[in-house]
Amino acid sequence: MKQRKKQPQITRQAILEAAGAEFSIHGYAGSGLGSIVTRAELTKGALFHHFPDKRAMAAAWIEDHLSPALAAHWITPLELIGSLDALRAFCRTRCMELTPGDATSALVSLTAETAASDDVLGTALEHIFTHWRAALADLLERGKADGWIHRSIQPASEAAFVVSAFAGFSVTTRAHPEENALRTCATALEAYLETLRAQ
Amino acid sequence: MKQRKKQPQITRQAILEAAGAEFSIHGYAGSGLGSIVTRAELTKGALFHHFPDKRAMAAAWIEDHLSPALAAHWITPLELIGSLDALRAFCRTRCMELTPGDATSALVSLTAETAASDDVLGTALEHIFTHWRAALADLLERGKADGWIHRSIQPASEAAFVVSAFAGFSVTTRAHPEENALRTCATALEAYLETLRAQ
């Protein structure tokens, strides 16, 4: 019928965007391909032309959208931080910005849902967590070298803790979307980060 | 056919147990009623005799199994704690015991999946979080009165932070089941708890 112009990249991105939106609300199993293509104003024909099946599409979304989004939110900015105060401020703003539907929330939700039952998606999501932890650990290592992180700190451990804390914030915020809760979590996290300071 | 003896309570519990097991692995949307009744060695007839629909069954599981399980793991033991060292030790063991399939993990997964799209289940799960936070806050309040928690601490805020941290541990552990990761999270959490001590 009304055949749209051929723009494979745009179509592909539209599908992945719609998929991400559905995943963020209904999770992986709860998101139907019908809802996704409807949201994207496309059809299943387009979807299955670009992806062999639902799981592959989800994997592509993780790779092409979720992973870059988290990199932009975390990995890149972390490279520019050069003091504990800057790290504290950065973590606070990232904490206050947490909202259902953002990249962090989607990462956590999808991980909680699929990690236990789907190796493909589970490992793809775990890779993102690994990069996240590594970026934070690198920063802490730099901080030790530059003298604003205490020598006794083990960067990998602390990075794992901070990442987990953010994952937890994301979940509890989803259930209990109070700005106050986020503020107190941010404050508590800052207090924790302060313990890493070289005295 | 081979009609089993009538034991409604046992049947009901068997269904809820099977449902919980499926939920822990596949999430809410990913768990079919067929798999649940098969696991319970029952039929849909039994299921729909005890519950009007899937959502009500999930709500019953939350109320009758998940909530008591978390109370047993957290609320009750917290009442017996009387020092910061005891709290630290308790949190460490609870952290090390985190495993996919336990109550905490199920709570977090279900919350991440349903809180955004299902009011009934979402609020039921949020109630559990609320009780959890309240129990911790009560303990910290007592600690302030008894002089082993610093006066400037705001119990509600710190409780929210600790609960979120555990939720995060649960998610990252699910994706990355290393004992080492849990150990480091436990250590970092202890370091944080130490900052609450009255000096």
Added chain:
DNA sequence: TGTGATACCGACCCTACGGTATGGCAGCAA
């Protein structure tokens, strides 16, 4: 021992799901 109510089974219904088959239009190369 009979009787009504409860607990449970088994077969069925309908929808929505993931996925397929087919065919037409757009674009490009010759």
Added chain:
DNA sequence: TTGCTGCCATACCGTAGGGTCGGTATCACA
């Protein structure tokens, strides 16, 4: 212009999903 390839729409399929219904076995109680 022709022909070919890639992109996308439409119609459809098989199955598994949640949920219903009639019937039967068991229990509580008279």
